[in-house]
Amino acid sequence: MPSKVIGILTAGGDCPGLNAAIRAVGKAAHRLDMQVIGFLDGFTGLVENRTVRLEPSRLSGILTSGGTILGTSRDKPHRMPLGDGSVVDMTPRAVANYDRLHLDALVCLGGNGTQKNANRLAKKGLNIVTLPKTIDNDVAMTDVTFGFDTAMSTAAEAIDRLHTTADSHHRVIIVEIMGHSVGWLTLGAGIAGGADVILLPEIPYRVDQIIDSLLERYRKGKRFSIVAIAEGAKSAEDDEPSDKEETAPSSAVRLAAKIHALSNLDVRVTVLGHLQRGGSPSPADRLLATRLGTFCAERIAAGESGIMVAARGDCCEAVKLSHVAGKTKYVPVDHPWIRSARLLETCFGDGRMG
Numbered sequence: 001m002p003s004k005v006i007g008i009l010t011a012g013g014d015c016p017g018l019n020a021a022i023r024a025v026g027k028a029a030h031r032l033d034m035q036v037i038g039f040l041d042g043f044t045g046l047v048e049n050r051t052v053r054l055e056p057s058r059l060s061g062i063l064t065s066g067g068t069i070l071g072t073s074r075d076k077p078h079r080m081p082l083g084d085g086s087v088v089d090m091t092p093r094a095v096a097n098y099d100r101l102h103l104d105a106l107v108c109l110g111g112n113g114t115q116k117n118a119n120r121l122a123k124k125g126l127n128i129v130t131l132p133k134t135i136d137n138d139v140a141m142t143d144v145t146f147g148f149d150t151a152m153s154t155a156a157e158a159i160d161r162l163h164t165t166a167d168s169h170h171r172v173i174i175v176e177i178m179g180h181s182v183g184w185l186t187l188g189a190g191i192a193g194g195a196d197v198i199l200l201p202e203i204p205y206r207v208d209q210i211i212d213s214l215l216e217r218y219r220k221g222k223r224f225s226i227v228a229i230a231e232g233a234k235s236a237e238d239d240e241p242s243d244k245e246e247t248a249p250s251s252a253v254r255l256a257a258k259i260h261a262l263s264n265l266d267v268r269v270t271v272l273g274h275l276q277r278g279g280s281p282s283p284a285d286r287l288l289a290t291r292l293g294t295f296c297a298e299r300i301a302a303g304e305s306g307i308m309v310a311a312r313g314d315c316c317e318a319v320k321l322s323h324v325a326g327k328t329k330y331v332p333v334d335h336p337w338i339r340s341a342r343l344l345e346t347c348f349g350d351g352r353m354g
């Protein structure tokens with residue numbers, strides 16, 4: 001008989017590195033004499049008791065694969081959709097299934113929404129341990145989340161490719177990058193890809209400042225520009241409720257319309273979308289997911305719960321889940337990455353140089 005039984009689920013948007021993390025938690029758990037049960041499709045599988053036994057053989061060959069072998073969803077136990085638009089609190093069902101399977105702990109792999117939902121279950125008495133995953137890199141109290149590095153590489157490669165066609169046609173190309181309400185992905189990919197303008201939710205932009213910087217490039221003999229804009233970026237003017245263009249679906253489309261209306265520049269838009277969530281995890285994400293996952297299994301074997309396993313330098317550390325839940329890690333406007341970019345004359349749309 002194994003000494004402990006643990007459950008594991010992946011919730012929220014998927015990202016590269018989830019399978020590497022499942023593998024790490026699972027294989028280390030087996031080594032530490034624990035049995036592992038996977039719940040399918042996020043918290044829905046916990047509520048509906050849809051499970052799969054994660055034997056070591058099921059954990060082999062998944063280190064490099066994207067997505068999640070468990071499936072995922074954005075459903076929350078306390079607001080499960082009934083299909084007719086109404087929701088119902090299924091927390092008691094989740095707790096009952098946890099008890100029925102005699103789980104010693106439940107591992108939840110997810111971003112900010114998952115940290116909150118997992119913390120709600122911890123308050124109901126479940127032994128919860130979470131891992132920080134998301135391409136957005138916005139989970140508090142961890143240096144970084146897995147999925148971020150891969151998505152940053154994908155977005156940077158896209159910017160590389162857009163450079164050549166922008167150059168040939170002497171165009172401005174606006175590339176929209178995911179990240180929900182934070183700018184980490186746009187900032188990292190924008191700098192790595194050499195974007196000329198980088199627009200983040202944390203720094204409201206002015207369209208006239210962007211046009212000035214694009215025209216200045218033309219004056220200097222540069223015949224194209226790349227603008228990297230976060231999906232959550234907003235112009236300072238967007239704060240005014242009368243702005244009709246605010247209803248446009250995409251931040252890049254909104255900005256392109258404004259630039260077009262105020263200048264003669266030839267502008268095109270590329271929205272990277274879910275491309276950024278797909279594909280095989282980068283070596284850095286495989287390594288991070290493996291470090292976090294194995295540390296997680298060790299903490300559970302030691303009897304710990306109510307924690308998120310965070311990345312701290314080369315090490316991992318357990319931080320209180322209640323301290324993480326409900327927080328968002330925004331890009332500080334004086335972050336060193338921003339300082340570096342400003343020194344290279346990258347425009348952030350706020351009129352500041354250097």
Ligand code: F6P
Nearest residue numbers: 013111134135136178179180277
């Ligand atoms: O949180 C990850 C993320 O990809 C965000 O960057 C984006 O805003 C959101 O998920 C998209 O969600 P969905 O896949 O549900 O459309």
